[in-house]
Amino acid sequence: MTVDVPSRRFPRLDKLTKNSVARWNRIGEQGAFYSHTIGSIPDAVVNYRAELLRLIAATGLGTGALVVVGGTVAIVGFLTMTTGALVAIQGYNQFSSVGFEALTGFASAFLNVRMIVPATTAVALSATIGAGATAQIGAMRINEEIDALEVIGIRSITYLASTRVLAAVVVVIPLYCVAVMMAFFAARMGTTTVYGQGAGVYDHYFNTFLNPTDLIWSFVQCVAITVVIMLVHTYFGFAASGGPAGVGEAVGRAVRLSMVIAAVEIVFISLAIYGQSGNFNMAG
Numbered sequence: 191m192t193v194d195v196p197s198r199r200f201p202r203l204d205k206l207t208k209n210s211v212a213r214w215n216r217i218g219e220q221g222a223f224y225s226h227t228i229g230s231i232p233d234a235v236v237n238y239r240a241e242l243l244r245l246i247a248a249t250g251l252g253t254g255a256l257v258v259v260g261g262t263v264a265i266v267g268f269l270t271m272t273t274g275a276l277v278a279i280q281g282y283n284q285f286s287s288v289g290f291e292a293l294t295g296f297a298s299a300f301l302n303v304r305m306i307v308p309a310t311t312a313v314a315l316s317a318t319i320g321a322g323a324t325a326q327i328g329a330m331r332i333n334e335e336i337d338a339l340e341v342i343g344i345r346s347i348t349y350l351a352s353t354r355v356l357a358a359v360v361v362v363i364p365l366y367c368v369a370v371m372m373a374f375f376a377a378r379m380g381t382t383t384v385y386g387q388g389a390g391v392y393d394h395y396f397n398t399f400l401n402p403t404d405l406i407w408s409f410v411q412c413v414a415i416t417v418v419i420m421l422v423h424t425y426f427g428f429a430a431s432g433g434p435a436g437v438g439e440a441v442g443r444a445v446r447l448s449m450v451i452a453a454v455e456i457v458f459i460s461l462a463i464y465g466q467s468g469n470f471n472m473a474g
Contacts, residue, residue: 223347223428224421230348231356238349245357249319250364266314266365267372273306274298274373278380282387291387295396298377303404304460307369308411312452315358315416316445320423323354324444327427328437336428351424355417362416366409407463414459415452422448 234242250263281297327350330336339346378396382389426444430436 219429220425223351223425226347227351227355227421227424228417230345230352233345233348234352234356238353241349242353242357245353246360249354249357250361262314262318262361263365263368265318266311267368269310269314270302270307270369271372271376273310274302274376275380277301277306277373278377278384281377282381282385291385292391293395294377294381294385294387295392295394296399298374298381299396299400302370302373302377303400303408304464305456307366307373308408308415308456309453311362311366311369311412312415312419312456313449315362315419316423316448316452319358319361320419320448321441321445323420324423324427324430324441325437327351327424328430328440329434331428331430332433332437347428351421351428354424355420358416358420359413362412366412370405370408407459411456411459415455418451418455419448422451 277298278294281294281301282291285291285293285297327336330350336346336350339349374396378389378392381387381392423444426440426447430440432439
């Protein structure tokens with residue numbers, strides 16, 4: 191009588207070890223991809239300028255049906271307009287309950303710049319530009335188009351990833367301007383038109399508490415968030431596998447991870463900029 195001897199003494203422990211090693215290897219692959227992508231941006235500007243200009247136009251104005259509604263800029267403007275209106279609604283109602291409804295202008299100048307606009311921009315970028323980049327690159331990976339680019343001498347990471355990161359950074363400049371203006375416009379119109387507060391009262395508190403330095407740091411936040419989001423989405427596009435279903439899975443994973451990283455990034459950048467003092471004086 192013979193007894194089968196298992197090939198491994200501790201199969202569960204062996205499987206757990208292999209999974210842990212695979213996760214660490216994946217983190218290393220992502221780090222190498224991110225550093226290669228950022229380091230190849232000058233090469234993309236010099237050698238792939240036509241593709242870079244095409245991506246800037248496609249990223250800002252969109253493609254297909256997205257062009258009809260004004261592209262990514264219009265979507266971000268609409269989202270920040272709704273959030274600005276919510277600041278007016280909640281701010282006026284809450285301040286009026288304690289007799290300080292005049293401070294609604296302060297809430298708009300403070301909350302929109304420091305928190306709402308960067309967070310809303312991150313959501314819009316991940317859902318539009320980022321998801322589209324993952325789907326496009328993933329489809330190219332499934333169809334072996336990326337391998338074909340390498341065969342004909344085109345550096346795939348530079349051509350596909352670095353150009354998209356730089357294009358998103360260029361597009362986020364007007365994107366941020368539109369987002370801030372729409373948030374301010376919606377908050378002011380909601381407070382002065384719907385609730386009937388005097389425009390002079392609102393403008394006084396708004397101009398008093400609007401710090402230009404906060405606008406600069408808020409823009410820096412949006413640029414940093416854009417870089418991280420595009421790096422994550424391009425990596426998952428390159429790592430897509432398993433046919434068309436794999437592309438969908440890659441998009442879902444990229445959106446989830448980029449949103450989490452963007453939220454953590456906003457928290458840490460805010461702590462680094464404002465710290466414990468908050469860079470805020472109630473006297474203006």
